[in-house]
Amino acid sequence: MALPTPRANAITTGAIAQTVVSKFTTMQAAHCALVVALQYAPDDPQFAVAREHLKKAIALSGEYHQLFWSIFWKTSPERVKRRIRSQCHQLAFDTYSHMVDCAVLVNEYANLQTSRGITEPKQWREFLLNLKCAFEWLEREHPQEITFKQLTLL
Numbered sequence: 001m002a003l004p005t006p007r008a009n010a011i012t013t014g015a016i017a018q019t020v021v022s023k024f025t026t027m028q029a030a031h032c033a034l035v036v037a038l039q040y041a042p043d044d045p046q047f048a049v050a051r052e053h054l055k056k057a058i059a060l061s062g063e064y065h066q067l068f069w070s071i072f073w074k075t076s077p078e079r080v081k082r083r084i085r086s087q088c089h090q091l092a093f094d095t096y097s098h099m100v101d102c103a104v105l106v107n108e109y110a111n112l113q114t115s116r117g118i119t120e121p122k123q124w125r126e127f128l129l130n131l132k133c134a135f136e137w138l139e140r141e142h143p144q145e146i147t148f149k150q151l152t153l154l
Contacts, residue, residue, distance in 0.1 A: 030138040031061035037130035042121040050105035057098040064091040092145035
């Protein structure tokens with residue numbers, strides 16, 4: 001039997017990594033896309049509020065990731081898991097809310113620039129692509145959390 005090639009190992013490892021990532025929704029991909037989007041965001045003063053929403057979404061998604069990995073999921077008591085899950089759901093909803101607010105402001109900014117006949121800012125398409133990826137990944141990983149908030153009784 002022949003030894004597997006490095007390419008075969010990479011393919012196998014990728015499949016395993018994909019399985020692990022799909023099991024845990026850690027918001028890491030969306031967080032990374034948001035950070036890159038911020039790097040490409042225009043420095044225009046009219047875009048400042050949108051940048052603030054983007055920064056808040058980045059902070060919340062980073063907080064989600066830290067909170068999610070703050071416990072040992074296999075050995076922690078169920079009440080701790082429930083509390084962490086609830087906090088993570090809230091952070092996912094808040095992250096998405098700030099992303100939506102940012103998207104509304106991005107659309108307003110783009111419409112204003114277009115109506116004035118100003119060309120799109122440098123690296124605008126990269127910014128939009130990363131923002132779109134962040135939306136897609138967050139919507140894929142957290143559909144229930146971003147669609148509705150659940151009321152809990154204490």
